[in-house]
Amino acid sequence: MTKLSVNINKIATLRNSRGGNNPDLVKVALDCERFGAQGITVHPRPDERHIRYQDTFDLKAVIATEFNIEGNCKEQKFIDLVLANKPAQVTLVPDILGQITSNHGWDTIKEQSYLKDMVSLFQDAGIRVSIFVDPVIEMVEGALATGTDRIELYTEAYASYYHKNKEQAIAPYIAAAKKANELGLGLNAGHDLDLDNLKYFAQNIPNLLEVSIGHALISDALYFGLENTIQLYLKQLN
């Protein structure tokens, strides 16, 4: 079964636009869980333009499903935040400062010894680690050498090519997933997954443990409502 983790960054974006507490991020997270989501994902960025560092503590205190914090471990503040929160999972993403959204995976070969240190730092604190990677065999193999528990395949390329040629769009992801399976690495995926492209992805990727979805899901909720939308996404996965 593939778990659905709802990324609630966009709820925080909306809240921050007026400076108050509407929509209430914690309430939305609890509602996502009540509506069937099996996890909550946040990706605090250094400028706190959506998720604020304090949000992670407020969420950790109440979330009953899997809490996944994504971010750039080259920021000491991010490391401290994750260690203080002890979420179920940390997803390490190689963002650069000021980036609009995540746009690449780790180079797990060049950054191998650095990632090794980061992975053991979080694992020693009892936190499962996932490393964000492009669907490239060498990067999957490099991830294994870091000691990570899982990888998260960066699905932007799949999503943007899906409507042109879905077989070609998914081919590198199937190869990367098979390699991860063979090496015993757990497999997550995310970025730009939506109601059009999710089913085909989930049906074709072997042993996909979890998808994290934010932008499209929250946008769909404007039309279908949050409860219906989460049910629609869950249906694509099963």
Ligand SMILES: CC(=O)[C@@H](O)[C@H](O)COP(=O)(O)O
């Ligand atoms: C890691 C990843 O794939 C991103 O999708 C991210 O979690 C979303 O971040 P933003 O909401 O800041 O675009």
Ligand SMILES: NCC(=O)COP(=O)(O)O
């Ligand atoms: N890890 C990917 C994620 O959390 C959500 O990405 P998106 O659906 O907002 O593109």
